Amino acid sequence: KQNEKLQQVLYNISKAANSPITLDQLYKTIHQELDNIIDTTNFFIALTDYQKDEVYFPYFVDEKDDDFPIINFSETNSLTIYVIKTDQPLLADYKKLKKMIAQRELNII
Known part of the structure; x- marks a missing residue:
């Protein structure tokens, strides 16, 4: 089904x-x-512009945020950037995310 x-x-x-x-x-x-x-509930579509080193969000729905600013690849280690850089899906619970932050694989933004 x-x-x-x-x-x-x-x-x-x-x-x-x-x-x-x-x-x-x-x-x-x-x-x-x-x-x-x-x-x-919280959903976005992210597009990359590798020449400008940017990720932008032409579509998003978020419970808390009204604006999704453009993100620079080289300046951010967000979940979005992590998934784009590794080219792999990520299924992570709170414990895994905490570990990734502690190991500086991710930043909180």
């Missing part, structure tokens, strides 16, 4: 990506579709 749900979400995102909608509409569709399989 979960696999069918995932396949449907992927199909719906693919269908939206190939339809004549704006990027903002596509981002919103991705957010809504992913909400069917994971918690997307």
Whole structure:
């Protein structure tokens, strides 16, 4: 059942990506579709500009923040930057995050 749900979400995102909608509409569709399989209460799409050494957020929904500023790769070790740099997904609980901060793999921002 979960696999069918995932396949449907992927199909719906693919269908939206190939339809004549704006990027903002596509981002919103991705957010809504992913909400069917994971918690997307706080959700963002991050895009990288390696030439400018920046990550920016064209789409975000956050319970606490109204603005997501541009982040410089070389100046930040946020979770977002960590995942982008390692090119690997990260599943971490509070204990793991605390350890990563203590080892200076991550900064709190």
